[in-house]
Amino acid sequence: MNRRLFLRSGLLTAGALTLAKQELIANLFQQPAWKIQxxxxxxxxxxxxxxxxxxxxxxxxxxxxxxxxxxxxxxxxxxxxxxxxxxxxxxxxxxxxxxxxxxxxxxxxxxxxxxxxxxxxxxxxxxxxxxxxxxxxxxxxxxxxxxxxxxxxxxxxxxxxxxxxxxxxxxxxxxxxxxxxxxxxxxxxxxxxxxxxxxxxxxxxxxxxxxxxxxxxxxxxxxxxxxxxxxxxxxxxxDLTKFGEYLNGVLDFTDKEIKAGKTKEEFIKTTTLPFKTEWSGDGLARPLTAAWDELTAPK
Ligand SMILES: [Zn+2]
Ligand SMILES: [Zn+2]
Missing domain, CATH: 3.60.15.10 (Ribonuclease Z/Hydroxyacylglutathione hydrolase-like)
Structure with a gap:
């Protein structure tokens, strides 16, 4: 393992040398953003x-x-x-x-x-x-x-x-x-x-x-x-199971909203999903738009 990798891999123990710590801080400014695990x-x-x-x-x-x-x-x-x-x-x-x-x-x-x-x-x-x-x-x-x-x-x-x-x-x-x-x-x-x-x-x-x-x-x-x-x-x-449940939940929710007469414009503004899921944060409009288009596409 090369030195750079060693420093970045978090293997430094609590008792590691102060010198190494100083070097680590100095390296932060020139460290590449990539990581290998x-x-x-x-x-x-x-x-x-x-x-x-x-x-x-x-x-x-x-x-x-x-x-x-x-x-x-x-x-x-x-x-x-x-x-x-x-x-x-x-x-x-x-x-x-x-x-x-x-x-x-x-x-x-x-x-x-x-x-x-x-x-x-x-x-x-x-x-x-x-x-x-x-x-x-x-x-x-x-x-x-x-x-x-x-x-x-x-x-x-x-x-x-x-x-x-x-x-x-x-x-x-x-x-x-x-x-x-x-x-x-x-x-x-x-x-x-x-x-x-x-x-x-x-x-x-x-x-x-x-x-x-x-x-x-x-x-x-x-x-x-x-x-x-x-x-x-x-x-x-x-994790695959959970992701499958999430996709299923999104499709179900979309189907209900279509049937309830919502417009697509209203629907894709949804900010929280009405079912229990760990999927959150930005980008919900992406799967909602796709689900809407998939479910309303001519068969
Ligand atoms: Zn990608
Ligand atoms: Zn991709």
Missing amino acids: MLTENIGVFTERGGTILFNFTADGIVVVDSQFPDQSNHLIEELKKRNQGFALLVNTHHHGDHTAGNISYKGLVKHVLAHENSLVNQKAAAAAQKSEDKQLYPDRTYRETWCEDIGGERMCLYYFGAGHTNGDSVVHFEDSNIAHMGDLCFNRRHPFVDRSAGANMKNWITVLEKTKKKLDKKTRYVFGHSAEGYQILGTHE
Whole structure:
């Protein structure tokens, strides 16, 4: 562990040297905003700006899941290179810019980029709309339902359970370590983005969470793309259950309000949900708008 990591990882005990403390305070001014947390000897998560990145040092090279933005990926690459290993694979959980914009930093470094086939379609469409095609590194490998491969002694699987946050979200499972990256399929205690322009579906999102729990097991450790202030980007089955209940609650509430004759304009101004939930804070209009549009869409 390098010194900087050591200082930031909070391992300094109460009795640590005063000198180290002084140095720590001095370092606050120049410390990068990013953070690395190791979950096992080989698997860790990187957070700075955008969706959580997971990396896995395998015997066949480093596997990285998601890439935030170019600067953030460069920060991570700089750290990972210290292990003197090449990059085997970059995976995108879905196409959103806070998960794929940093792909470009891996150009010439990584052998393959992998994502669900709809994620590739969505990434191309978004890049064309934003005229940012030259800033993309697209997946050269895609799959439709399930993708599994042994990489450096660990079996890794991607599952597609249908539309949720978009229509191209993968659950990325490292079987031996039993760690799964959920991308944006779970917003931990934070109101989610629901990208209907990319085929999102809240009703099916609940099914996706159920299928995930069925496929994996109670011991699985989950990594989430985003969490609310004060909540972890790591969690368990229980967190998926809670998020499913929240989505279900939002859909139920919306359905009742539509039937009660509320207008959409009135409805999306709602500031508190009428059921018990730990999801609060900013951004409630996002799922409310999406739920309204989904439930009123022509069948
Ligand atoms: Zn995201
Ligand atoms: Zn997203």
